[in-house]
Amino acid sequence: MGPEQIGSDSELLAVISEYLGNLPVSAGMPREAKWRTPEQLANEIELFGWDAVNRLDRVLREHEARCLERLSICRACAIGATS
Numbered sequence: 777m778g779p780e781q782i783g784s785d786s787e788l789l790a791v792i793s794e795y796l797g798n799l800p801v802s803a804g805m806p807r808e809a810k811w812r813t814p815e816q817l818a819n820e821i822e823l824f825g826w827d828a829v830n831r832l833d834r835v836l837r838e839h840e841a842r843c844l845e846r847l848s849i850c851r852a853c854a855i856g857a858t859s
Contacts, residue, residue, distance in 0.1 A: 782823070785835045791821055792836070 782788045794837045795817070806843060814833040
């Protein structure tokens with residue numbers, strides 16, 4: 777599977793989400809045992825080459841930024857609701 781075979785960034789996130797959701801992890805495991813780098817993720821979902829790794833890294837960073845922004849908005853709303 778090449779990076780061009782996973783069309784949109786949303787599709788790429790869905791593939792990563794499914795892969796991560798199937799990992800055998802438990803609450804007692806050390807963080808480093810659960811951690812995956814973009815290179816490891818790309819390899820696991822058979823996206824090979826630096827272009828694929830760079831795309832995956834970009835998509836994950838953008839997703840994280842959107843989530844953090846939503847979280848900050850939620851916090852601001854919660855603070856405003858309690859004032």
